Amino acid sequence: MREVAIVAAGMTHFGELWGASLRDLFVEAAQGALTAAGTDHLDAIYVGNMSAGQFVGQEHLGPLMADHLGMAGVPSVRVESACASGGVALRTAFLEVASGASDLVLAAGVEKMNDGADVTAILATASDQETEVYHGATFPGLYALIARAHMAAHGTTEEDLAWVSVKNHRHGALNERAQFQRELTTDQVLSSALVSEPLRLLHCSPVSDGAAAVLVCPLDQASKYTDHPVVIRGTAMATASLALTDRRDMAFLDSVAASGARAYEMAGIGPEQVDVAEVHDCFSIAEICCIEALGFAPLGEGRHCARTGETALGGRIPVNTSGGLKSKGHPVGATGIAQAVELFEQLTGASGDRQVHGAEFGLAQNMGGTGASSVVHIFQAV
Amino acid sequence: MREVAIVAAGMTHFGELWGASLRDLFVEAAQGALTAAGTDHLDAIYVGNMSAGQFVGQEHLGPLMADHLGMAGVPSVRVESACASGGVALRTAFLEVASGASDLVLAAGVEKMNDGADVTAILATASDQETEVYHGATFPGLYALIARAHMAAHGTTEEDLAWVSVKNHRHGALNERAQFQRELTTDQVLSSALVSEPLRLLHCSPVSDGAAAVLVCPLDQASKYTDHPVVIRGTAMATASLALTDRRDMAFLDSVAASGARAYEMAGIGPEQVDVAEVHDCFSIAEICCIEALGFAPLGEGRHCARTGETALGGRIPVNTSGGLKSKGHPVGATGIAQAVELFEQLTGASGDRQVHGAEFGLAQNMGGTGASSVVHIFQAV
Numbered sequence: 001m002r003e004v005a006i007v008a009a010g011m012t013h014f015g016e017l018w019g020a021s022l023r024d025l026f027v028e029a030a031q032g033a034l035t036a037a038g039t040d041h042l043d044a045i046y047v048g049n050m051s052a053g054q055f056v057g058q059e060h061l062g063p064l065m066a067d068h069l070g071m072a073g074v075p076s077v078r079v080e081s082a083c084a085s086g087g088v089a090l091r092t093a094f095l096e097v098a099s100g101a102s103d104l105v106l107a108a109g110v111e112k113m114n115d116g117a118d119v120t121a122i123l124a125t126a127s128d129q130e131t132e133v134y135h136g137a138t139f140p141g142l143y144a145l146i147a148r149a150h151m152a153a154h155g156t157t158e159e160d161l162a163w164v165s166v167k168n169h170r171h172g173a174l175n176e177r178a179q180f181q182r183e184l185t186t187d188q189v190l191s192s193a194l195v196s197e198p199l200r201l202l203h204c205s206p207v208s209d210g211a212a213a214v215l216v217c218p219l220d221q222a223s224k225y226t227d228h229p230v231v232i233r234g235t236a237m238a239t240a241s242l243a244l245t246d247r248r249d250m251a252f253l254d255s256v257a258a259s260g261a262r263a264y265e266m267a268g269i270g271p272e273q274v275d276v277a278e279v280h281d282c283f284s285i286a287e288i289c290c291i292e293a294l295g296f297a298p299l300g301e302g303r304h305c306a307r308t309g310e311t312a313l314g315g316r317i318p319v320n321t322s323g324g325l326k327s328k329g330h331p332v333g334a335t336g337i338a339q340a341v342e343l344f345e346q347l348t349g350a351s352g353d354r355q356v357h358g359a360e361f362g363l364a365q366n367m368g369g370t371g372a373s374s375v376v377h378i379f380q381a382v
Numbered sequence: 383m384r385e386v387a388i389v390a391a392g393m394t395h396f397g398e399l400w401g402a403s404l405r406d407l408f409v410e411a412a413q414g415a416l417t418a419a420g421t422d423h424l425d426a427i428y429v430g431n432m433s434a435g436q437f438v439g440q441e442h443l444g445p446l447m448a449d450h451l452g453m454a455g456v457p458s459v460r461v462e463s464a465c466a467s468g469g470v471a472l473r474t475a476f477l478e479v480a481s482g483a484s485d486l487v488l489a490a491g492v493e494k495m496n497d498g499a500d501v502t503a504i505l506a507t508a509s510d511q512e513t514e515v516y517h518g519a520t521f522p523g524l525y526a527l528i529a530r531a532h533m534a535a536h537g538t539t540e541e542d543l544a545w546v547s548v549k550n551h552r553h554g555a556l557n558e559r560a561q562f563q564r565e566l567t568t569d570q571v572l573s574s575a576l577v578s579e580p581l582r583l584l585h586c587s588p589v590s591d592g593a594a595a596v597l598v599c600p601l602d603q604a605s606k607y608t609d610h611p612v613v614i615r616g617t618a619m620a621t622a623s624l625a626l627t628d629r630r631d632m633a634f635l636d637s638v639a640a641s642g643a644r645a646y647e648m649a650g651i652g653p654e655q656v657d658v659a660e661v662h663d664c665f666s667i668a669e670i671c672c673i674e675a676l677g678f679a680p681l682g683e684g685r686h687c688a689r690t691g692e693t694a695l696g697g698r699i700p701v702n703t704s705g706g707l708k709s710k711g712h713p714v715g716a717t718g719i720a721q722a723v724e725l726f727e728q729l730t731g732a733s734g735d736r737q738v739h740g741a742e743f744g745l746a747q748n749m750g751g752t753g754a755s756s757v758v759h760i761f762q763a764v
Contacts, residue, residue, distance in 0.1 A: 001481050001482045001483065021512075044619075050441060051435055051441055053433055053435055053436050053504075053507050054435050054436060054441075056511065057507050057511050057515060058507055058511040059432060059433055059436075059462065059464055059507045059508050060462070060463060060464040060507070060508040060509075060624060060750055060751055060754060060755070062462075062463050062470075062621060062750075062755055063463075063621035063622060063623070063624045063637075063750070063751065063754035063755050064510065064624040064754075066621045067621070067622075067623045067624055067625075067628065067754075072621060072622055072623045072628075073620055073621055073622065073636070073637070073640060074620075074621060075618075075619035075620060075621065076619075076621050076755075077461055077462075077463050077470045077474070077619070077755075078461070078462045078463065079459055079460070079461050079462075079474075080441065080442070080444075080459075080460045080461070080462060081442060081444050081445075081459050081460065082441055082442040088444075088459045092459070092461075092474060092477075095474075095477050095478050095481045095483055096477050096481075098481040098482075098483065099383050099477045099478075099480040099481035099482075100383045100480075100481075101383065101477055101480065122435075125435050125439050125440055125441045125442070126441050126442040127442075128446065129438065129439050129440040130403075133439060236457075237426075237457035237458075237459070238455055238456075238457060239444060239445035239448045239449070239454060239455055239456060239457065239458050240445060240449075240454055240455065241445070241449045241454045242442060242445045242446040242449055243449075246449065246454075254455070255445075255455070258455060368442055368444075368445070369442055369445065372442060372445035372446075372449075373442070373444055373445050373458075373459075
């Protein structure tokens with residue numbers, strides 16, 4: 001298997017982007033990566049997208065995006081694993097380059113959620129239609145169940161959850177592409193409207209439009225495109241039951257632990273060697289579950305990390321320096337690629353006020369549903 | 383790149399399967415392949431599906447199908463390229479095995495179209511939302527434009543189109559899994575209701591439920607699962623503009639020609655060495671365009687092949703021995719895999735009354751939209 005590197009990245013602003021269509025967003029992000037690499041050639045494209053069919057009435061994004069990028073003809077396929085669609089797009093691009101079938105592949109994610117659709121109902125189609133959706137469950141409710149289970153098992157409090165939002169908004173305030181570039185206080189979080197007890201509005205990531213893109217190629221060809229490639233040392237995916245009711249423990253994300261373990265093994269490192277991480281904080285409880293499953297905190301101790309600053313910029317293991325899904329925004333199909341963009345910039349020293357100095361290893365963890373799918377990538381600066 | 387083989391296949395009946403859900407269909411096909419291979423282990427799963435989000439309110443099929451197959455945990459991702467979703471699932475599985483990342487991968491396709499949804503409107507989301515759907519175009523109308531362009535360029539007649547349906551129903555009558563197991567006459571086709579002039583009802587593939595699955599592994603491990611593996615000698619994808627209006631020639635499918643040329647090059651053979659082929663006859667005109675683009679007939683001569691019997695069982699190059707999409711049925715996400723199932727059986731001598739005797743090379747061509755994506759696989763018996 002060939003060694004594979006990221007050589008360029010591009011990304012739109014995330015937010016309510018009423019003036020840009022799905023295809024506009026994709027092209028802006030993709031063109032950003034192509035311009036950075038100084039190329040107008042691609043061997044293949046993978047488009048991460050959860051649900052443009054439902055959001056804007058458009059399936060079949062592969063050829064659409066290739067064409068609008070001026071590359072009609074180039075092989076181009078959409079991959080979907082709900083909110084992990086970006087992560088699986090990157091993994092599939094990795095496999096195509098690693099196999100030797102292609103030399104320069106674009107992995108991009110895009111979602112246009114603010115276009116008049118019933119967002120909560122559409123997102124719910126990523127949960128189990130027969131055992132969850134049919135009975136009225138939506139994701140805030142399902143993550144509220146996870147939060148309650150975590151509270152019961154580990155004593156996690158609403159204030160612990162609030163600190164995750166506060167920490168991520170502090171990071172996002174430094175990110176000019178973030179949907180919300182302002183800090184929050186725990187009081188603001190704890191007095192925001194209840195969405196699904198115990199989760200309040202400011203525990204929840206927003207509804208967002210946006211796109212992100214990275215270019216991958218064999219490491220031994222990276223110098224054609226950049227002086228600062230970032231190697232993909234580990235890539236792994238794992239699934240769990242789609243329905244929360246079928247899990248052995250609602251407070252622990254088995255798929256995150258399994259995908260993390262496989263990625264660590266492939267990369268030959270452990271969690272203590274990771275310098276900076278982006279994890280899937282679609283709701284604040286998710287970040288706590290993820291850092292525990294990835295080994296950044298012992299089980300039951302993850303709830304303290306935002307408050308103590310361990311996972312803040314300057315802390316032991318900065319998590320979601322981009323602002324995370326909570327502050328940066330969460331255009332669902334784009335999120336996994338946006339994580340890779342943040343880490344590509346961190347590992348090439350391009351993160352400005354958010355820079356984690358001397359970072360060598362970065363980890364991205366992207367998940368779909370209530371953790372029914374999880375994808376982990378480990379990157380290394382070279 | 384490792385050599386990759388298909389070692390087992392499974393498939394449901396295609397048709398109006400009111401008693402089976404999306405997950406039931408997937409499990410039946412996948413379990414068929416696993417049982418044939420004598421294994422209950424998988425390294426990864428790729429699910430080809432066009433639009434379960436719209437058809438039955440269910441995205442995120444990767445983990446759902448892994449779980450219902452009794453394999454929660456196994457990496458499992460949906461890939462989509464409209465009606466070419468099955469073909470791209472097989473191609474992605476190929477790349478994962480070729481790369482060395484996995485040893486045994488399931489490529490399966492599934493679609494549940496008969497569940498009360500507005501099928502024509504949902505299928506139309508595979509065409510260009512802004513320049514086609516918005517103005518009222520649906521696929522029968524778009525393929526009618528292709529047919530008119532082909533008639534104008536090459537003198538193709540309604541009777542030529544009818545012979546494609548007659549030939550494929552003759553094949554499908556021999557296929558116990560086909561949706562329509564009965565022969566047709568040209569008179570029946572030509573007196574059936576007009577759908578979109580010049581296309582009549584019996585020029586159109588039906589609305590279908592169904593699933594199909596194949597198992598792929600490195601050729602040098604194939605003997606663990608079967609005595610009769612079929613090697614994937616070529617795999618290629620190409621795109622074209624999503625919108626028909628942006629094509630240089632509406633009567634010629636550039637993506638089919640490009641994907642075919644790349645697959646022939648990879649396999650080291652030409653069209654004259656192909657013994658049996660499955661091509662994407664979603665409408666009868668499509669089969670004519672595809673056999674011309676793949677080199678089975680000179681440009682403008684494809685219209686004669688069904689009538690003369692050149693593409694019939696016993697002819698020069700039997701096309702759609704399964705009955706094709708027209709007679710076998712067209713559960714859109716399953717179609718590309720069902721083509722591979724037919725050719726796996728043909729190349730292992732398991733096609734019964736439809737057997738093409740002594741077949742060594744088989745070609746499958748699966749496309750999405752009006753040919754905006756096309757995937758070609760070339761298989762060889764070993």
